[in-house]
Amino acid sequence: MNAVLIALLLLPLAGAAATLAPLGRDRAADDTRALRLGTAVTGAVLVLSLVLAAGFDQDDPGRMQAVTDVAWIPALDVRLHLGVDGISLPLIVLTALLTFLCALYSTKRLPGGDGVPGARAFTGLLLLLEVGMLATFAVLDLVLFFLSFEIVLIPMYFLIARWGNGRKVPAANRFILYTLLGSAVMLLGFLLIGFNAGTFDMTRLAVEHGSGLSHTTQLIAALAILAGLAVKAPAWPLHSWLPDAHTAAPTVGSVLLAGVLLKMGTYGLVRVLLPIVPDGAETFAPYLGAFAAVGIVYGSLACLALARPGAKGDLKRLIAYSSVGHMGFVLLGIASLTPAGVNGALFANIAHGLITGLLFFLVGAVKDRYHTSDLDTLAGATGAALYGRAPRIGGLLAFAAVASLGLPGLAGFWGELLAMYGAFDPAAGLSRPAFVTYMVLAGLGTLLTAAYLLIVVKRVCMGDPAQPAPVTGLPDLQPYEAASWTPLVALTLLTGLWPALLLGLSDPAVQHLLGGG
Template sequence: MNVLLLAVPLAGCLLVLWLRHLAVGVVVTGITFAVSVVIAFSVDYARPGMQLETDLPWIPPLGLRFHLGVDGVSVPLIVLTSLLCFLSMIYLVRRVPERAHSFMSLLLLTEVGMLGTFVALDLLLFFVFFEVVLIPMYALIAGWGGASRGPAARQFILYTLLGSGVLLVGLLVIYGHTSTLNMVELAAQDGSGMSRAVQVIAFILVAGGLAVKVPMWPLHTWLPDAHSEAPTVGSVLLAGVLLKMGTYGLIRIAVPILPDGALAVAPFLGAFGVIGIVYAALACLAQRNLKRLIAFSSVGHMGFVLLGISTLTPAGINAALFANIAHGLITGLLFFLVGGMAERFGSTDMAQIGGGTLTLAPRLSVLLIIASVASFGLPGLAGFWGEMLAMLAAFDPAPGLNRGLYLVFMVVAGIGAVLTAAYFLVMLREVAQGTFAAWRRDQGILDVTRVEWAAWTPLVVLVFVVGIWPGLVLGPTAEAVGFYLGGL
């Protein structure tokens, strides 16, 4: 089943170059999403360990294997990835990009890399899929981005390749001391075979490489430019999925395989996370461009994910996994909406858009309001649970961590949450409310189209469903996290 999950978009990547029709992309991503749903219903979440495994020889002389599998940690991310790719293809129906066949082929190749990262159970295979994503995403930004797409794409690829190099060194350190790349075996060994010093060094290398992709403050500077210049669906996948590859790697590789290293470095992860929360909120208050505002907000939201991971508790890891899914749904929706506004108003600058969109395009504005209040954590919507549970986990971190320090982290994160609400409310006041600019007084603005409803409605529904029923995400993750960290 996992092989099919990767084979369908890979075949579609080649097929769309031959047939050159948008319908191929929609069908292929739709089939991939259906496969991910079948996988989600096929897994027994009450049973710990990997399921639906595929373990085949890959490079026998080097002992490398094509090892795939899923559990409660990876399944929600697999479904999120395939859903966002499917909705992105639907969204393209409204405005087909130039060289559409190349665009769709790159999008499908990106999907292969993202899904492969979440199902790989071999360290080198994980790294290969992790890298597969970079080139097509670079090409999407450089080929179909905004006016400054060249510098933004180069910055993206340079930062991420540098992080990948550091990550590879960390993985080789692990292999050099354990003689295995099997992620399941390594997690079961609980760090045996590696001294504390080796684990600390390996954790710094692995976490440092992954932190670029998260992105963790202060390694985040590539993100705002990449988001600002990327095409709409590129921004959706960049925020909705690519950032999660970094935090997933921390949870899947760094924490269970290097427990002593995790205990030593976790306070620094927590500190960088909460600094990022406050920094991003202050940066958002200074933004006038909607895409840059949402990009900086992602730095803050991923700070909550890092805070949860740094507690090294089941509650914190579950909070991080939940926040990953919530952020993917909400920020994916926000970038879709901002892309729609850019098409209508010719800009993502708040001054150019002006106020009063609630009057001119009421449905579009209501969707923007829903996504914004969900993003700042309004109870009953998806954004609330991840942030709240991360701060709750910081109140009682794992034994061996300084509780007083984590109480400070909790307070700082709470201040950041208040600032997050402030910048979203300021944005809504300037864009959705008030009196629209004089130059638009007689301008007709197209409200949400049928294609946009088809692409956006699933995300809106899930923002409410996950917010009201958090067990939809926490149910699958709880047993898997408890298995890795010794129970709830």
């Protein structure tokens, strides 16, 4: 299976390189071939990820599998170390799925216009982005983790700056400046660990569970790593780059930014912070929990402000702020330092990727039809009236909204429930009154989340379809949209009704990381 994991990383890299070769003289035909190449390569990567999942030993998900471990930079003991366990496998499959769906969607909805590059450049950047995302979840060396973490920044920057809309260049600049600064701080923490422990190998460091590092070293390294990863998570108050990036990004950029890139930060907290510097994690856990609780309430209040009539709120910006709240639940679960909380965080990671990816696809479809994502315009005198004018899209938007607010039986419920349960009974050594307070704030956040999402559904989906529409010839769900969105709907239902599908994989691995065994 290690050959499958290596192929999983090399295939999109080869596909990205292939887009550099001229495919023909005809620009239109060239673009068509490039988009088909992107779909074929990402489809093959998805198949390989499913083969990897099928060959994964589910009886021992806490053990690293499909391992490759060879020397890369012997002088620094940096190794080309790859592997998957029950924590990383679902994220790898999610990444492969979302990238394929974005490539498929782009064959019909690639942003164009004056000064916008062609499909070859778009496809090459999308495949390079996939390499970095997959590698982040597969590498087991701190230096490789940093490099993989950085690979995604340049492709996403250009996807926003060249294929985005509105104030796309300032949004892209803000995105890369924030994330580069966070990465630089994170690297300092990694170097401090590696030089003091004598290795950058994440599995060896996890087994040692901080025994080779002094208390002071752990505190300094944990602070640096936490600060760097919190930018990507994004944790309040380091989130301010996110709404602008989402608002300006093209639809597929928003889907991958919310569905995968945000998960890289929280995955790093689970994979690196908790097992490698446990003393530092325990010291800073109450502060992380406090920021998480504030972020949950703040994100919900910001969404309520955008959803109210007359606020000129942008629907994409609202969904971006909702991610600040939802990722707050992930951070709260991690901060509890309990198996229940960390499992809830990992479950919420996957659920957020499925649900928010679907929401951004749907918002993109609404914007394509009405040529705006401004809520006041969509909810004008007659309303967008999706139930009457495009009932399938309206129904899907309502489905994604109730999934996002955490309706039992759908994916969004279990992660938030387990994260709050972890806060209710945090790990020994943490202040239970403080974490119960965080849990209460998170519970308030769920009520506020329900409020703003139901307001959005009312304003966008309802209205009088008998009145003249703001645009004529409003099409309902198209075949390419159905193909791109159906897997997300199905998985949202499946993981909501059968949570053991994910929890059975993650729990043994989480127990292993928290115990250091």
